[in-house]
Amino acid sequence: MSLGAEILQGDRRALARALTLVESDPHAADDIIAEVYPHTGHGVVVGITGAPGVGKSTLVDRLAGQFLARGRKVGILAVDPSSPFTGGALLGDRVRMEGRGSDVFMRSLATRGHLGGLARATPRAIQLLQAFGKDLILLETVGAGQSEVDVMGFADTTIIVVVPGLGDDVQAFKAGILEIGDIFVVNKSDRPGADQTMRELRQMLHLGPQRAWMPPVLAAQAQQDVGVSEIADAILRHSEVRLTDPEQQQRRMQEAERLVRDALAEQLVRRVVNQSQAKGRWHEVLTEVAERRLDPAGAAKALHLDQE
Numbered sequence: 233m234s235l236g237a238e239i240l241q242g243d244r245r246a247l248a249r250a251l252t253l254v255e256s257d258p259h260a261a262d263d264i265i266a267e268v269y270p271h272t273g274h275g276v277v278v279g280i281t282g283a284p285g286v287g288k289s290t291l292v293d294r295l296a297g298q299f300l301a302r303g304r305k306v307g308i309l310a311v312d313p314s315s316p317f318t319g320g321a322l323l324g325d326r327v328r329m330e331g332r333g334s335d336v337f338m339r340s341l342a343t344r345g346h347l348g349g350l351a352r353a354t355p356r357a358i359q360l361l362q363a364f365g366k367d368l369i370l371l372e373t374v375g376a377g378q379s380e381v382d383v384m385g386f387a388d389t390t391i392i393v394v395v396p397g398l399g400d401d402v403q404a405f406k407a408g409i410l411e412i413g414d415i416f417v418v419n420k421s422d423r424p425g426a427d428q429t430m431r432e433l434r435q436m437l438h439l440g441p442q443r444a445w446m447p448p449v450l451a452a453q454a455q456q457d458v459g460v461s462e463i464a465d466a467i468l469r470h471s472e473v474r475l476t477d478p479e480q481q482q483r484r485m486q487e488a489e490r491l492v493r494d495a496l497a498e499q500l501v502r503r504v505v506n507q508s509q510a511k512g513r514w515h516e517v518l519t520e521v522a523e524r525r526l527d528p529a530g531a532a533k534a535l536h537l538d539q540e
């Protein structure tokens with residue numbers, strides 16, 4: 233039986249193997265994805281992002297518990313753009329997550345140094361989990377940089393987690409994170425200043441563009457499991473609103489375009505590079521560029537024209 237068929241039948245080891253393929257080279261799993269793709273796209277993908285240590289993993293764990301109790305099939309992806317190997321922190325995460333038992337499938341994704349690899353690996357990992365039967369996927373990413381914004385583009389609902397005392401986070405909000413948030417959580421609200429942070433956030437959101445969905449700002453104490461069911465409710469409310477949104481079809485088309493453009497770019501580059509290498513042109517052109525006899529874009533154009 234093919235790996236794809238095994239995943240569709242709910243084989244955890246097949247899923248784990250396919251995820252490893254996707255992680256090492258997103259395109260290594262192209263055939264598997266092709267097989268399972270009709271069985272993907274359902275359910276809810278929830279992105280959870282925020283600065284290091286705000287309590288994302290703890291919240292993910294609690295939300296997993298909430299959704300399990302509500303009969304959902306939960307998958308967790310911890311997307312780690314910074315560390316190429318799963319270090320101590322992630323291992324800690326894993327141990328905590330595994331407390332949920334075998335009903336939750338948890339996996340951390342690392343780039344292993346591929347630039348832009350996460351943005352490519354993430355949608356495929358989500359598709360594999362959906363093919364496996366998961367209908368509620370929690371996606372954790374650290375930080376507020378462009379790669380997190382890119383990764384969060386694959387979530388249906390994005391949760392921004394902050395802690396009392398916005399401080400440095402204001403900078404992150406300026407970087408566009410405010411626009412991508414569908415739900416804001418002030419975690420560690422057992423600490424002083426939570427009310428003020430919530431007020432500040434609400435003010436910032438009111439200054440922004442008017443939207444059909446006004447992002448709620450919720451207080452939580454993930455560690456103590458306080459405020460988590462309200463967050464789960466907000467996620468489900470948001471997915472209902474999203475489903476009746478007339479722009480839903482347009483968003484699906486945008487996502488399709490993003491995925492196809494990415495695949496097209498990869499295939500074209502691979503084809504041109506392979507053929508140029510076969511003809512010995514690749515090394516020649518690289519040498520010219522290195523010696524400043526040819527500019528990079530001119531080189532690309534020349535290689536491309538060689539094909540025709």
Ligand SMILES: Nc1nc2c(ncn2[C@@H]2O[C@H](COP(=O)(O)OP(=O)(O)OP(=O)(O)O)[C@@H](O)[C@H]2O)c(=O)[nH]1
Binds near residue numbers: 456
């Ligand atoms: N006081 C308090 N501590 C909390 C709360 N939620 C989580 N923590 C603690 O905050 C620390 C960081 O929690 P994590 O869940 O690992 O945070 P994270 O955002 O996933 O961290 P990174 O993945 O390293 O960015 C842990 O020691 C948690 O126990 C809370 O509501 N109140």
Ligand SMILES: [Mg+2]
Binds near residue numbers: 288289290325372
């Ligand atoms: Mg974490």
